[in-house]
Amino acid sequence: MNPMTSTVSPGQERKAPGRPRNAQADEAILDAVLTLLAEGQSTAALSIEAVAARAGVGKATLYRRWPNKEALLIDAVRSMKGPIPELGGTSVRDDLIALVTANRSSRAREFGIVTACLLPDLLRDSELNRMHHTVMEPRRELMREILRRGIADGELRPDLNVELTLLMLGGSSMMQGMFDFRTGVPDKEFPTALVDAVLRGARA
């Protein structure tokens, strides 16, 4: 299954110092997984062959990095969200806008579709579920911390329902990402408009 492992020269692996080997190929492969899933391919039907073809790499490159489809799916889920942004910590408003903006991207619709379409697999596969949780929870926890800090500082109402507020920020973002072509809210204004609308009801 992995016939070419021994033919990779150390030189090839170290082309970009400080980055993982074949970072560009890795990115193309994970991108291909997300694109195929967003096109409606089920995870069951997703084949290593199709991913390799779409990414323009050989199957060997793929197998060198991921032993099987499950491992590949887990990394694709992880790559989907991008890095967690640095927050200024000056105001609840600024930090929430930064976080909502970071969770949006030009591929937001595809990511929304993939997240939603992976749900049946998440419910079935405990490792994938754990992984998804590992990707989602740090972002949710960061948002929770911002809101709790706002409550502690007296900026937000002491009886604010933090979990419901997370849901309002996250759910609206997810739907805007998936249906941006018909929500009637311009994408550019979305993060600020959403945070201001939520805060209007959340302030002390």
Place this chain on the structure above:
Amino acid sequence: MNPMTSTVSPGQERKAPGRPRNAQADEAILDAVLTLLAEGQSTAALSIEAVAARAGVGKATLYRRWPNKEALLIDAVRSMKGPIPELGGTSVRDDLIALVTANRSSRAREFGIVTACLLPDLLRDSELNRMHHTVMEPRRELMREILRRGIADGELRPDLNVELTLLMLGGSSMMQGMFDFRTGVPDKEFPTALVDAVLRGARA
């Protein structure tokens, strides 16, 4: 493809006066479509055979009602949402709670998954897209009317962003439906808590 059409007797068709023929079988069939999609089956992989087997009916019953898979998918999307509720019209709050409650159901997670997983098809297939629009838009328009009435009556702020408010109500409901096992908001309290949180920022 449709060998049994001519064997349906008029008597069979009229068993339940005022209801469409074979309403029970129809319901089982549409239910089977939604269950298979929610389990992660792609619409491309969905077969008439699998739907018939899951619904416990013969393929002939299925072909008698739907000429092809596309027609079946369209009816499944339509059936997913249920009827639009009658609204009291006494207050914005009561009407919004009634509408959010009606859009929730014991199968909300499955419905959320199906809606999201159909998106790739919706973007590709203009008839399915039109149909989805036909199913979604009356509910969105009803919510819009409630909000506009609230603005006109002075109950809501005159500068309320109606489309954003729709997104906050709809997106939060969708995410609660899909992730209810981990949102941290009890499902029973959800419609009232959401509407109250949204209205807190929307009132005049």
